[in-house]
Amino acid sequence: MRNLIILASIQFKELLRKKDFYVFLVFLLGLLFFFYQESFFNVTNVSRYMKDIGLSLVTLFSVIITIVFSAKQIPAELESRTIYPLLAKPVSRADFVLGKFAGSFLISAFSFTVFYALYVVMVTLKAGSISLAMGLQAYILFLCMYAILSAFSILFSLFLTLSANISLVFLLYFLISWYNGILRSLCLKASGAKAFIFNAAYYILPHFEFFDTRIRIVHGWPPIPLWVLSSIVVYSLIYTAVLLWAAISSFNKKSL
Amino acid sequence: MKLKYSLIIILSVFSIAMLSSRIDGYMEKYISQNNPGGSYESGLYRMIGEFRDYLSYAAFLNADIYYHGGVHGMKDDPDDEDFGHIENHFEQDSPVKKTGNFLIDIADRAVITDHKHLNPAEDPELIPWLYYSVRLDPKNELAYVMCGYWLADRLNKSDDAINILREGIRNNPDSWKIPQQLGEIYLLKKKDYAAAAEALAMARDNMSREKEPVPVLDRKGLYILLADAYAKAGSPEKALAIVEELRGYLPDDPYLPEKAEYYRALIK
Numbered sequence: 001m002r003n004l005i006i007l008a009s010i011q012f013k014e015l016l017r018k019k020d021f022y023v024f025l026v027f028l029l030g031l032l033f034f035f036y037q038e039s040f041f042n043v044t045n046v047s048r049y050m051k052d053i054g055l056s057l058v059t060l061f062s063v064i065i066t067i068v069f070s071a072k073q074i075p076a077e078l079e080s081r082t083i084y085p086l087l088a089k090p091v092s093r094a095d096f097v098l099g100k101f102a103g104s105f106l107i108s109a110f111s112f113t114v115f116y117a118l119y120v121v122m123v124t125l126k127a128g129s130i131s132l133a134m135g136l137q138a139y140i141l142f143l144c145m146y147a148i149l150s151a152f153s154i155l156f157s158l159f160l161t162l163s164a165n166i167s168l169v170f171l172l173y174f175l176i177s178w179y180n181g182i183l184r185s186l187c188l189k190a191s192g193a194k195a196f197i198f199n200a201a202y203y204i205l206p207h208f209e210f211f212d213t214r215i216r217i218v219h220g221w222p223p224i225p226l227w228v229l230s231s232i233v234v235y236s237l238i239y240t241a242v243l244l245w246a247a248i249s250s251f252n253k254k255s256l
Numbered sequence: 257m258k259l260k261y262s263l264i265i266i267l268s269v270f271s272i273a274m275l276s277s278r279i280d281g282y283m284e285k286y287i288s289q290n291n292p293g294g295s296y297e298s299g300l301y302r303m304i305g306e307f308r309d310y311l312s313y314a315a316f317l318n319a320d321i322y323y324h325g326g327v328h329g330m331k332d333d334p335d336d337e338d339f340g341h342i343e344n345h346f347e348q349d350s351p352v353k354k355t356g357n358f359l360i361d362i363a364d365r366a367v368i369t370d371h372k373h374l375n376p377a378e379d380p381e382l383i384p385w386l387y388y389s390v391r392l393d394p395k396n397e398l399a400y401v402m403c404g405y406w407l408a409d410r411l412n413k414s415d416d417a418i419n420i421l422r423e424g425i426r427n428n429p430d431s432w433k434i435p436q437q438l439g440e441i442y443l444l445k446k447k448d449y450a451a452a453a454e455a456l457a458m459a460r461d462n463m464s465r466e467k468e469p470v471p472v473l474d475r476k477g478l479y480i481l482l483a484d485a486y487a488k489a490g491s492p493e494k495a496l497a498i499v500e501e502l503r504g505y506l507p508d509d510p511y512l513p514e515k516a517e518y519y520r521a522l523i524k
Contacts, residue, residue: 043383045377187355
């Protein structure tokens, strides 16, 4: 556990040292301010566009930070050969992978928390308030999503080059977020062997749509029922655990 | 390093795109006040070309999505006045039923699959997307028409509607839909019958130059409005001529002889 904390804290310091996070923060602040002061024909009571675009930007910037930082961790250690003295110490390969994941997730969670807090403040100034229950649900679910994305990037970084890894995880995220409805329809309409294949694919592929609560927040829909929220959190924990188990198994077999 | 620079470039372009809509708004206002016959081509339009058209279409679709509580409208709404009600988005498979696939059951409860209509108090929420739609693509006729309709009919801002529709006419001089909407606002909201007749006559001229056949109901809608505007502006003989012209297109319409008779009585 101590090893994990040390590895994670080193990574977290890297986030604060590098400029990427600050670039996103300044852009987000600028864009939120721009949307905050937008006026459309002097019409009052207009705020949903800001909730919508603002949350999309927060999500996108956090996804970028999560994927890019997570994908860089292991290849950077291999490239600079700093992994060898690290593994020579009493740090197992499993500790190393889990530490890298913990650090990446910490970075994602911190970035998202800062962006989300800024978003909530700006939206509250413009629109009055955001439902507390919905705001909390969104926060929890987005964190779960970043855990899965981070685990994917760590796993793929063991097999792919940095650019291929980043591209693949982005592709996976956007394709599944946009086209999950097609797979759902195929599962329900197919029969026999086809139904089995589609349902298996549905279980295997990650479901990023579970975590996207933008429509609920923007359009004033009620919060997700508690048992559904709990199921999604458990789903994300299991999915992340399986990805990390795969990453540790692969890393154990990898010759350095 | 390359990644960082790419991100900065992407974010900068995005920021310029956002600012461009504001700059375009000021330029359109300046042209309408100082050079009514002039036109203005946005800097961003020149930079990203036709991609802006797609963005404009996306913004226009977003207005529809907002009207339906965040999901695509399934079909034309049979009862437009039934605000706030919730309809099932999937026709065949209800999202509250169990499907046999646990994850689909979860998805159907986590993801919004119903649609609801905006309450009248929430009507302003559509305006930003219609605004962005016309700013992104000044050739998007339908966006101008919807923007004008929404401002005048739903938000009671007829003057703003007239300004945006006049801008639409400047950018789409061959359109008949935009001057028709403008004429309708002058006729029904502003009660300025001469201005209404002028705008609707322009719409009729543009319609007559249409290369594609115009649906007969669209023609009827425009001609009836134009005749009404002429009659109220004190020219019942022009109103009668319009109705007679329309009878050429709709010889079996039982309503038109009655309307013609009414205008004849006004002439007498």
